Amino acid sequence: MQKIDVKISNALNKIGQNAVSDMLPEVLAAKEHLLKGDAAGNDFLGWVDLPENIDGSMLASLKADVARLAAKSRLMVVIGIGGSYLGARMVIEALQSEFAAMDRSEKPYIVYAGHTLSEDYYAQLLKVLDHEDYTVTVISKSGTTTEPAVAFRIVKAHLVNKYGADEASKRIVAITDARRGALHEIAVQEGYPMYVIPDNVGGRFSVLTPVGLLPIAMAGYDIDKLIAGARDMRNICVNGNTLEDNPALMYAAVRNALYRSGVKVEMMVSCIPNLRYLAEWWKQLYGESEGKEHKGLLPHSISITTDLHSMGQYVQDGERLMMETMVRVEKPHATVPVPTDEQNLDGINYLVGKSLTEINDCAANGTIEAHVSGGVPVVEITVPTLDEYTVGQLIYFFEFACGVSGYTLGVNPFDQPGVEAYKKNMFRLLGKPGF
Ligand code: PA5
Numbered sequence: 001m002q003k004i005d006v007k008i009s010n011a012l013n014k015i016g017q018n019a020v021s022d023m024l025p026e027v028l029a030a031k032e033h034l035l036k037g038d039a040a041g042n043d044f045l046g047w048v049d050l051p052e053n054i055d056g057s058m059l060a061s062l063k064a065d066v067a068r069l070a071a072k073s074r075l076m077v078v079i080g081i082g083g084s085y086l087g088a089r090m091v092i093e094a095l096q097s098e099f100a101a102m103d104r105s106e107k108p109y110i111v112y113a114g115h116t117l118s119e120d121y122y123a124q125l126l127k128v129l130d131h132e133d134y135t136v137t138v139i140s141k142s143g144t145t146t147e148p149a150v151a152f153r154i155v156k157a158h159l160v161n162k163y164g165a166d167e168a169s170k171r172i173v174a175i176t177d178a179r180r181g182a183l184h185e186i187a188v189q190e191g192y193p194m195y196v197i198p199d200n201v202g203g204r205f206s207v208l209t210p211v212g213l214l215p216i217a218m219a220g221y222d223i224d225k226l227i228a229g230a231r232d233m234r235n236i237c238v239n240g241n242t243l244e245d246n247p248a249l250m251y252a253a254v255r256n257a258l259y260r261s262g263v264k265v266e267m268m269v270s271c272i273p274n275l276r277y278l279a280e281w282w283k284q285l286y287g288e289s290e291g292k293e294h295k296g297l298l299p300h301s302i303s304i305t306t307d308l309h310s311m312g313q314y315v316q317d318g319e320r321l322m323m324e325t326m327v328r329v330e331k332p333h334a335t336v337p338v339p340t341d342e343q344n345l346d347g348i349n350y351l352v353g354k355s356l357t358e359i360n361d362c363a364a365n366g367t368i369e370a371h372v373s374g375g376v377p378v379v380e381i382t383v384p385t386l387d388e389y390t391v392g393q394l395i396y397f398f399e400f401a402c403g404v405s406g407y408t409l410g411v412n413p414f415d416q417p418g419v420e421a422y423k424k425n426m427f428r429l430l431g432k433p434g435f
Contacts, residue, residue: 003236004383004390004397006247008254010368011323011377015261023253023408024243030407031249034400035238039407041414046200047399048238050208051231051392058195059223062210065173065193066217070108072171073133077125077155078215079114080139081147082284082419083203084175087395088215090281091207094274094391095221107220113155114138114148122154129158135171137218139211141197143181146426152183175210202414204285205399208392222388229392237400247381248401251325254379256408258323259297263377265322266297267315269304271364274386275327276303282398289406289413296409297323305363312367316374323377327394328364331385332357 008020033039034048069076078088092110100109113125136159138152159168174187178196187194195210197203206212208230217223240246243253255266266286268279279301290296300322302311315322338359340352351359368378381397383390406413427435 004233004247004381004393006250006254007380007382008250010372011254011258011379013372013375014263014377015257019257019261020250020254021243023257024249026256026408027243027249027253027404028241030252030404031237033407034403040412044200044202044205044414045403046198047202047205047208048403049234050201051227051234051396054208054227058210059213061193062195062214063217063223066214069135069171069173070218073135074104074108075132075134076108076110076215076218077113077129077134077136078110078139078218079112079136079148079151079155080175080211081115081145082288083206084139084141084145084148084211085112085115086204086277086281086284087207087212090277091212091216091221091226091388091391091395092219093277094386095388096219096274098273108218110215110219114140114145114151117147117150122151126154126158129155129162134159135173137173137175137214138183139175139197140181140183141177141203141206141211143176143183143185146423149182173214175214202416204288205414207281207395225388226392226395229389229394230396231392232389233393233396234400237396248397248404251379251381251397251401252405252408255297255323255325255405258377259409263321263323264298265300267322267324268299268301269324269326269367269378270301271304271326271328271360272332272386273303273306275329278327278394279303285398285402286405288416288419289402290409290411292411292415292418295411304367305360308363308367315371315376320375323379324371325379325381326364326368328361328380328382329384329386330382333385 034045037045078085089112096107097103100107111125136155138148140148156168156172159171163171169190169192172192173195174183174192175195175197176183176187195214197206197209197211201209208227213223216226237246237248240249243250268282270276270279283299283301286297286299336356338348338351338354340349371378383394403413424435
């Protein structure tokens with residue numbers, strides 16, 4: 001089995017190897033809490049066994065719905081926010097062409113809504129939907145979140161206007177709670193196919209439920225391979241009892257050791273643009289899980305080499321606050337040679353014969369050397385290539401490490417009391433009854 005590699009040798013410039021090794025008893029204890037379900041947040045541990053427990057009949061009906069909807073249209077609007085959208089977007093953007101919007105011949109295409117309240121965004125979306133055949137998936141666990149509710153009302157009105165109420169109902173799928181919430185009620189009343197987000201899986205851990213699986217399958221990716229990758233990584237995370245055997249324990253140990261040494265910010269560094277949404281998903285996963293009781297590393301992200309030309313200055317020379325977690329992909333899917341040029345006016349003939357991946361790797365290695373010498377510890381996470389299987393591995397690896405890391409930090413990694421504060425103010429300002 002291909003394995004995710006977590007390398008910490010470049011993260012030991014601020015702390016010694018012992019500071020990481022000494023974390024083993026604590027991360028093992030945190031792992032036991034996850035497996036035994038005997039600590040805070042234990043009613044939200046459904047994700048731990050999810051790759052083993054995915055209901056086959058749910059999966060078959062989800063695939064049948066995807067096939068039915070794909071036959072109607074090759075464009076789907078996926079409505080959701082936070083944990084109800086970032087996982088699907090992360091997987092799809094990791095796997096699809098960066099230019100998928102312009103090359104629609106290859107696979108069905110997903111557009112997103114419900115993650116913003118920008119008026120112009122919806123005006124622009126509706127303009128596109130005027131001349132596109134489309135279907136809709138609306139996702140909300142609570143079924144009451146304002147942003148997706150507003151987006152669904154707008155898009156549904158457009159859909160009904162375009163196709164009539166009967167056909168509109170056949171173009172909508174709802175993913176929500178099994179029993180409660182406004183979206184559940186609407187779906188029952190309108191007869192939409194409905195998929196359930198299990199009670200014991202929180203939004204940010206829900207990518208391997210229909211929340212992620214339906215949009216990912218709709219975008220043309222193999223969800224069985226994604227689940228297989230997560231399942232294999234689960235075996236490693238659940239059974240590995242040393243830092244060397246268990247990449248999730250290693251990652252949780254090194255980031256907690258660095259936090260204790262005074263590091264405040266963890267920057268995910270993606271080496272290719274396809275990983276931009278891995279960073280967005282990871283920021284929610286770690287920020288919402290650990291940012292409590294005035295504790296936790298602040299998750300931030302940059303992309304290289306792009307951001308070396310902007311944030312690079314701060315990372316090298318600014319306030320010494322941060323560590324980096326660089327996500328590397330060994331093999332690209334294609335090769336693009338650097339053409340030779342007889343005149344060599346740009347002076348880059350010395351690169352001819354090297355692949356762009358070799359050049360990008362040299363940039364990444366040069367960056368690590370520079371940042372380490374500037375006092376920034378760098379953890380490297382390497383996957384052999386980007387496909388459904390390795391992305392499934394990454395999902396489970398980051399989720400398991402997050403649970404272990406949160407318990408090691410001493411917080412409940414599975415609640416999010418802080419996200420309610422803005423909602424109360426927004427409802428009061430909007431004049432919502434009761435606020
Ligand atoms: O992780 C979380 O709990 C949040 O980010 C939610 O996923 C987000 O607020 C959306 O909630 P809901 O699915 O209930 O609409």
